[in-house]
Structure formats: structure tokens, C-alpha cells
Amino acid sequence: LADLGSRLRGALSSVESGSDDEINQMIKDICSALLEADVNIKLVVRLRDNIKNKIKSEITAHDNTMNKRKKLQKIIYDELCGLVDSHEEPPKPKKLSAQKKSASTQTVTKTINGKKVKVKQNSGPSNISSYVIMFVGLQGSGKTTSCTKLAVYYKKRGYKVGLVCADTFRAGAFDQLKQNAIKASIPYYGSYLEQDPVKIAHEGVEKFKDEKFDIIIVDTSGRHRQEQQLFDEMVQISEMVTPDQTIMVMDGSIGQAAESQAKAFKDSANFGSIILTKMDGHAKGGGAISAVAATKTPIIFMGTGEHINDFEPFKPSTFISKLLGIGDLQGLIEQVQSLNLQNDENHKKTLENIKEGKFTLRDFQNQLNNFMKMGPLTNIASMIPGMSNIMSQVGEEETSEKIKNMIFIMDSMTTEELESDGRLFVDQPSRIIRVAKGSGCPAVEIEMVLQQHRMMSTMAKSAAAANPDGVPGGAGG
Ligand code: GDP
Numbered sequence: 372l373a374d375l376g377s378r379l380r381g382a383l384s385s386v387e388s389g390s391d392d393e394i395n396q397m398i399k400d401i402c403s404a405l406l407e408a409d410v411n412i413k414l415v416v417r418l419r420d421n422i423k424n425k426i427k428s429e430i431t432a433h434d435n436t437m438n439k440r441k442k443l444q445k446i447i448y449d450e451l452c453g454l455v456d457s458h459e460e461p462p463k464p465k466k467l468s469a470q471k472k473s474a475s476t477q478t479v480t481k482t483i484n485g486k487k488v489k490v491k492q493n494s495g496p497s498n499i500s501s502y503v504i505m506f507v508g509l510q511g512s513g514k515t516t517s518c519t520k521l522a523v524y525y526k527k528r529g530y531k532v533g534l535v536c537a538d539t540f541r542a543g544a545f546d547q548l549k550q551n552a553i554k555a556s557i558p559y560y561g562s563y564l565e566q567d568p569v570k571i572a573h574e575g576v577e578k579f580k581d582e583k584f585d586i587i588i589v590d591t592s593g594r595h596r597q598e599q600q601l602f603d604e605m606v607q608i609s610e611m612v613t614p615d616q617t618i619m620v621m622d623g624s625i626g627q628a629a630e631s632q633a634k635a636f637k638d639s640a641n642f643g644s645i646i647l648t649k650m651d652g653h654a655k656g657g658g659a660i661s662a663v664a665a666t667k668t669p670i671i672f673m674g675t676g677e678h679i680n681d682f683e684p685f686k687p688s689t690f691i692s693k694l695l696g697i698g699d700l701q702g703l704i705e706q707v708q709s710l711n712l713q714n715d716e717n718h719k720k721t722l723e724n725i726k727e728g729k730f731t732l733r734d735f736q737n738q739l740n741n742f743m744k745m746g747p748l749t750n751i752a753s754m755i756p757g758m759s760n761i762m763s764q765v766g767e768e769e770t771s772e773k774i775k776n777m778i779f780i781m782d783s784m785t786t787e788e789l790e791s792d793g794r795l796f797v798d799q800p801s802r803i804i805r806v807a808k809g810s811g812c813p814a815v816e817i818e819m820v821l822q823q824h825r826m827m828s829t830m831a832k833s834a835a836a837a838n839p840d841g842v843p844g845g846a847g848g
């Protein structure tokens with residue numbers, strides 16, 4: 372299934388002349404790729420009919436091969452987007468501070484596991500208490516990581532968010548959540564001693580409700596000695612904390628298993644949305660389509676890495692672009708434009724320098740800075756066809772750390788050094804030692820910066836020689 376994407380790409384690119392035969396074969400290939408990826412047959416049939424109808428009405432005899440292929444690509448792209456688009460936004464809970472003071476809660480008694488416990492419930496409309504989100508999903512799918520990511524997402528939007536660790540099964544589960552929460556400055560609740568996850572969930576939620584938290588996120592365990600036990604536990608926690616939203620976390624690369632897994636969880640935990648994780652890996656989550664299709668539940672976010680900020684609202688268009696490998700060029704263009712480099716004095720200066728065949732260390736630093744401004748590198752890379760594979764081999768975090776480090780090293784250089792071509796470091800190696808001391812980096816890293824700069828400088832020179840009238844898109848004059 373990892374190759375649903377490559378099969379779709381293959382089908383699209385197999386159209387050469389644009390003959391009816393070719394187009395029919397392409398539609399067949401697309402449908403069988405989707406069917407084998409466990410996409411519901413009814414959905415595939417509907418998709419096929421839609422594609423055929425659109426081709427009939429949009430492609431005419433006047434279209435040349437190039438136009439035909441472009442239109443085909445657009446039709447397929449739109450229809451695939453339709454498959455994963457639920458047209459739903461991530462839930463926007465109301466902030467408690469914005470709600471009426473008159474709202475009241477009442478205490479009711481519930482029986483869980485034969486024990487009687489008191490639970491606070493809203494007596495008014497259901498939106499006047501803390502918004503409780505419960506996470507479910509298999510162990511290793513990324514629940515604990517995604518809990519914190521979601522908490523940070525809402526915290527950035529001004530919500531008061533608390534995390535509850537109701538995973539007593541996995542050793543170290545509480546520590547993991549705690550460390551994540553501390554890193555992100557999110558209040559958390561959990562216990563090293565208590566073995567009953569239902570009890571912890573209950574206590575944590577009650578505590579944060581008392582403290583008027585806007586959102587309470589409950590992390591649960593993912594596996595048990597017996598599967599039935601896991602589902603029972605999930606149901607008990609759910610009955611106890613009565614979540615406003617249950618989110619299923621699914622590993623984006625699981626493929627064939629996606630449908631049955633999603634169905635099993637849907638039956639017992641009736642989740643209302645899905646978070647798809649590990650979308651940074653090689654498998655581009657064809658399973659997601661099946662999960663959405665099997666449960667008719669929207670994907671609301673996707674995880675794109677292990678870091679807290681590697682998290683974004685799910686956009687069908689971006690997802691399908693990746694699957695088809697056509698690159699989200701529009702997104703890339705928008706991102707570059709948002710940098711507004713044309714008005715950036717540093718950028719102008721760099722372009723002028725390059726035009727003259729010059730490329731100083733400062734120019735190099737400017738370039739790296741611009742690159743970093745564009746946001747997470749894998750996001751950028753994934754917008755450019757063919758780039759994402761290269762990026763995933765190097766590793767996002769590593770690359771961006773390296774670049775940040777290079778910028779940092781150059782901050783320890785003098786103006787004279789920055790505005791030079793770097794030769795003075797060769798003539799006076801003591802300068803390297805000084806920069807190393809100043810930046811706290813080993814000398815070998817300074818040498819690497821200089822070496823990288825030399826490479827780019829050589830490229831700039833040859834570009835200027837080949838293009839004496841100026842640099843494409845450069846600030847003229
Ligand atoms: P849980 O057992 O469901 O709570 O899963 P965890 O949150 O502990 O995650 C399992 C592993 O997957 C950890 O090593 C995480 O760092 C990793 N992980 C989670 N989300 C992502 C993601 O979006 N991308 C990548 N690359 N790794 C992730």
C-alpha cells in the first residue's frame with residue numbers, strides 16, 4: 372500500500388498521446404489501485420463515474436496532448452481530494468472565560484466496575500464546561516505525542532489546556548507524557564502508583580474541571596494482554612469522563628490494516644475524528660483514504676515528525692498532492708511570496724553581488740536565513756516533486772539544526788570577515804580559532820561553513836559568467 376501513491380502516479384503518467392484507450396486504461400488502473408488499498412468499492416465506483424463524466428464534459432477534441440494531460444491531472448486530483456475531504460474544520464471549543472457565569476454543574480453518581488463514584492456534569496447546555504477530548508488508538512500509533520501537539524495547538528490559540536495520562540499499562544507512559552508536557556509548559560495529571568486508568572482519568576478530569584480549564588485532553592493506553600480488555604477499558608474511561616470529542620490516532624503508514632482498525636475502534640469508541648501520524652515517513656498514508664471511507668470520519672490533523680511543532684491541520688489538497696507527487700507548487704509560491712524578498716535590502720544586495728560574480732560570507736548567511744524563514748524544511752521539500760525523498764533520508768531536524776548552527780557561527784564573524792570572500796581565513800587560520808571560541812563550536816565546523824560557502828561562491832561566479840545580463844528575478848538596475 373505504501374505504493375498507492377506510486378501506482379496513481381504511474382497511471383497518470385502512462386497517458387502519452389491522450390487516446391481514449393489510454394485514458395480508459397488510466398481510469399482502470401486508478402480504480403484498481405484504490406480498491407487494492409481497501410477503499411470502499413462504492414466510493415471507487417462513484418469516483419470512476421465522476422471522472423468519466425468530467426472527462427466527457429471538460430476534454431474536447433481541440434485539446435492538444437499537453438492540455439489533455441493537464442486537464443486529466445486536474446480531474447483526478449479534484450476527485451481524489453473529494454474522497455478524503457470531509458469539509459470539517461478542527462473543533463473550536465468555546466473558552467470558559469467567554470461563557471456565562473450562570474452555567475452550573477451538578478454532581479451525579481455513576482457506577483463503574485461495581486464502584487460508586489461522583490462525577491460532575493453540566494446541567495445546562497453542553498457547551499458550558501471544560502471541553503474534554505479523549506485519545507484512542509493502538510500502542511505506538513502516536514497518541515501521547517499527538518496529545519501534546521494538540522495541547523500546544525490549542526494553547527497557542529489562547530486556550531487553557533490540561534493533559535491527563537490514563538495509560539497505566541505501558542511502563543514509563545506517565546513519564547513520557549510528563550516530559551512532553553513540561554517541555555511545552557502544559558499542566559498535566561497522572562500517577563506512578565495508581566493502577567486503575569479509569570480512576571486516574573476521572574480524577575484528572577475533575578481536577579482540571581474544578582480549575583476551569585478550557586480543554587482537557589485524556590491520553591489512554593493502546594494495548595492490553597487481550598484486545599477485548601483494551602476496548603473495555605476504553606469504554607469505561609469514556610463513560611467516566613464523557614468526552615465531547617474522541618479522537619482516534621492512526622499511524623499514517625499502516626496501509627491495509629487501516630480499515631479494520633478504524634472500524635474496530637469506531638464500534639467501541641465511536642470517535643468523531645482522526646489524527647494521522649508519521650506523515651513525514653516514506654509511506655504517504657494511502658490507508659488514510661480507507662480509514663476515512665470506512666468510518667466516514669474526518670481527519671483533522673496530521674503529525675509530520677516527532678517534534679512538538681510537527682503538526683498541521685489536515686488539508687486534503689496537500690495530502691493528495693503528495694500522494695500524486697505533483698508537488699504543492701501553489702503552496703510553495705505562496706510561501707515564497709509571503710517572505711516578500713523583493714523589498715528585503717539584504718536580499719537585494721546579495722542579488723547585486725551575485726550579478727557581479729561576488730558571494731560573500733554575509734550573502735551566504737542571508738541565503739540560509741531566507742531558507743529558514745520558509746518554515747519547516749520537510750514542508751518546503753514536500754512541495755517540490757522529488758525533494759521529499761531526499762529530505763526524509765537526511766532528517767528534518769538534523770538539517771534545520773545544521774543550518775541554524777551555520778547561521779550562528781557566522782554571527783561570530785567580524786564585519787570584515789562577513790563581507791569578504793572568505794580567503795582571509797585561509798591566510799590567517801587563527802581567525803578560525805577565534806570564531807570557534809566565540810560561537811562555542813569546534814573549529815572543524817567553522818571550516819565546514821567556509822567550505823560550503825566556497826562551493827556556493829563558485830556556483831555564483833559561474834552563474835554570473837553564464838548570465839552576464841543579470842540574475843533571473845533579480846533586483847535590476
Ligand atoms: P502511543 O503509544 O500511541 O502513545 O505513541 P507515542 O506517542 O509514544 O509514539 C510512538 C513513536 O512514534 C514515538 O517514537 C514518537 O516519537 C513517534 N511519532 C509520533 N508521531 C510521529 C510523527 O508524526 N512522525 C514521526 N516521524 N514519528 C512520530
Ligand code: MG
Pocket residue numbers: 514515516538544590591592
Ligand atoms: Mg502513549
